[in-house]
Amino acid sequence: MNFSRVKENLEKRGFTVSVFDTAAAAADYLDAAIDGKSVGFGGSITLQQMGLAERLEQHNELFWHWKVKEGTTPADALRDARSAEVYVTSVNGLAESGEIINIDGTGNRVAAMLYGHKKVYFVVGSNKIAPDYEGALHRARNIAAPMNAKRLDRKTPCTEGGRCFDCGSPERICRGLAVLWEKMGGSDMEVVLIDETLGY
Numbered sequence: 001m002n003f004s005r006v007k008e009n010l011e012k013r014g015f016t017v018s019v020f021d022t023a024a025a026a027a028d029y030l031d032a033a034i035d036g037k038s039v040g041f042g043g044s045i046t047l048q049q050m051g052l053a054e055r056l057e058q059h060n061e062l063f064w065h066w067k068v069k070e071g072t073t074p075a076d077a078l079r080d081a082r083s084a085e086v087y088v089t090s091v092n093g094l095a096e097s098g099e100i101i102n103i104d105g106t107g108n109r110v111a112a113m114l115y116g117h118k119k120v121y122f123v124v125g126s127n128k129i130a131p132d133y134e135g136a137l138h139r140a141r142n143i144a145a146p147m148n149a150k151r152l153d154r155k156t157p158c159t160e161g162g163r164c165f166d167c168g169s170p171e172r173i174c175r176g177l178a179v180l181w182e183k184m185g186g187s188d189m190e191v192v193l194i195d196e197t198l199g200y
Contacts, residue, residue: 001126003193009098014183016190023050023125026194030088030121031055039063040081042089042109045151046123046199052088060086065108078108087117090199092144093136094122094129100180100191101133101140105173113178119188125198133179145174147200 007017020026027050039056041047041064053067063080081087089109093101100122104110113120128144130136146158149171156172157165164174183189 001129001195003126003195006094006096006098006129007193009096010191013098013181014189015098016188017193018190019193019195021195023194023196023198026050026123026192027052027055030123030192034086034088034121035059037061037086038080038084040084040087040112040117041066042081042087042112044088044090044123044199046090046125047088049198050123052123056088078106082108082112082116084117086119086121087112088121088123089113090123090125091128092140092200093138094124094191095133095136096129096131097133098181099133099136101136102178103140103145103174104176104178107176110176110178113180114184115187117187119190121190121192123192123194123198125194125196127197128199137179140177141174144200149173151200 003019010017034056038061053062053064056062063077063084065074065077068074068077091100092103102110130139141164146162149156150159154171156169157167
């Protein structure tokens with residue numbers, strides 16, 4: 001995939017952008033760039049597929065509610081990830097025009113991507129990219145969210161119908177939406193683009 005348009009538009013919006021042909025190359029880059037830090041992870045199939053946690057925890061203090069340390073709970077990991085120096089997450093949709101979209105049920109990812117860290121990395125496979133804001137929002141609601149609800153075995157209309165029904169289910173995972181139109185002020189944010197299909 002040619003990332004030139006999305007890279008240019010992200011940079012205009014204040015983001016640093018790195019581009020890689022493979023997830024392995026991106027993991028090598030992040031493993032070298034993040035060293036001796038406290039690192040929070042958002043829930044992410046992309047990061048899981050990359051094996052990034054296993055690499056970073058060798059030389060960083062990692063907090064991820066999907067990979068809880070002995071003697072701690074997922075709630076502990078969520079709290080500690082919120083105050084880590086570095087936060088690493090993926091996105092549900094990225095517009096070629098530069099908008100970054102995440103939908104969340106608990107709020108940990110959307111809160112963490114907006115404020116509180118010295119550095120935030122958004123790790124994005126080519127499958128997450130849509131031509132414009134409307135397409136990226138549609139992707140987040142109608143592709144990523146139903147797939148995540150199915151993965152979590154939620155009893156929601158989207159797991160059956162394969163699209164968002166804007167439901168009122170108590171098991172709904174689409175409870176909050178965050179859109180970055182530009183890099184947040186006072187924060188260092190980098191988008192890592194990977195020319196592979198990763199995550200939902």
